Amino acid sequence: MLTTARCVAKRSSLSLLKRFMCSPTNSVTSSISMPPEKPIIGTFEPIKKDIYERLFGVNGFEPVAVELFEVLDDKSIMVRLPFIQLLEYIEKTDFDRPANRYILWGRQGAGKTFTLNHLAYWGYLNGFCLVHLASPRDWLDEPAEIEVSESRPGRLDFPLNAALALRHFKNQNSLFLSKSELKVSQKYTWSLREITEQGEPLVNVIDHGISRMKHASDCYAVLLKELKIAANNNLCRLMVLANDVNLFYKKPLVKHADGRVASVEEMTLARAFMKMFKNDWKNGLFVGATYVNQSHWKNRLTPYYPKALLTDRGWEDFDPFIPIKVENYSDMEADSCLDYYTDKMLLQRPQSKTPEGREEIKAINARNPFEMYKFCSNL
């Protein structure tokens, strides 16, 4: 019933603008509650409403997942094995060394994005500075507006997307930005009269980008550069999260005015973000999730291994990285998921509550989380 068309919902410029206008204010009122010390696999960790709006209100979960939260009237994420593996790795990390790169990979619907967002939630609670890219498709394939850059001729700017990204960053890190005292390391001249002096707070750059959308793309690039410098100087601990990283290594759909296909190097935003892929910085970590489309029988057998998805160029960029496989539910996790659905009234058909019915749900969908939700949604 949930068609693939809805999975990859087309984001028009109007809806982007609407999200930009309606994003929550950055007031610091929430009281932080720490998650349990040792998370248990299969349990559901609820996200508080105000934290959810701050972290994922602008961008984050896919439309299908947002709809799922709406139907269940509850926003929670299951603790899975890859999340625990990531926590173990982070625990053992020496942050004085170059940043570790992690790549989440697995079948479509296995929970890569959910794991990534769970880590974003964990990072928020543990005082990381988050740089979260939820959908690079917005930049590479269907940007809201395209402009030719004035500061760097030949490059393309996406002012609306850049302003949205800055707003997303500001929302996510409102707590962190209010506590830390990050300063700009050098003088930036945006135009004749608009200048950010050396030693001004970093928030000024973000605010300038949001209020002057023409400079937003440059502001985002400067922000990432300054964060890298700050992390190297031990002023903040950086967590860079990118969903669908392998889209950076395919042919983009964006074109120049003369009809040439633009390369990733020619887009200000993508170029700036791809600099975070390298490990020439320390005191932080990079986590990327791959994207693979296996929704139709025609592409059911497309390879989902990182080597095939990242291509040679991506493999070189990320090498060496730590691959983390996100598998389908184990038997226990599937049971836990079905219990949760029953508890939240998603399962209504009496047969779906019997042991035979539950076995059938698990067997037919091969315990794939998304497929199981799709199957259960109409029972």
Place this chain on the structure above:
Amino acid sequence: MTIYQSFNFINKLVTKSPVIYQVRWSVWPPMYVRPIPRRENQLKLINEEPDKFKELTFSPIIAAPNDHNASNFYDPFLRRFVNVVHRSGRKAEYEDMIREVMYLIKKKQLAEWRAADTPEKKAKFELDPLVLMKKAVANVKPVVITKYIPKGGVTYSVPFPVLDKTSEYIGMKWINRAAHDHPKPWRAIHVPALVREFIFAFNGEGKAIKQKYDLHKLAETNKAYAHYRWD
């Protein structure tokens, strides 16, 4: 659309000869037995008529219809409804559409059920979409139908009794038609329209229910022509 036009298909339906299980032109030899695809029916046979089951054990069996299955979630009602709704034989596509309808019904009902504050208000909602659809169709089912009988140069619409099976088919058809009653492109709007019509029919409102009352009224006014059924 007049009432007479809208009841046209009933006439066609009733005058058609009943479909009997094919014997003369069947590809299966006469010794082949009809299949029992559902597990619950098999268990019933084993427990209640063990002798008959023993006979069937080694007899050759006709292939089961391809829209049957042994799933726990198989429902003959849904199959019948898909048979009414589908076009050009694209059953699989329309099954998906019906699943989406069920999902949206549940979503809407759950949201309203959560918003209701008192337990009395909550009791009014039916959260199981399949049960809701069955009750909606049961509400729309007509008790009596009319048929056109020409007599002495005049065509009378004569009240006739109706089989339960036929009545259910008419109910499904009316709900589908009520959802269908809007300008093109109907496929894009059909799913939310079906959701709306089902919930209307469940609460005893809407176009489909009105059509039933109209038919009952016609049968009541034409009660005097009832004897044309056999004269």
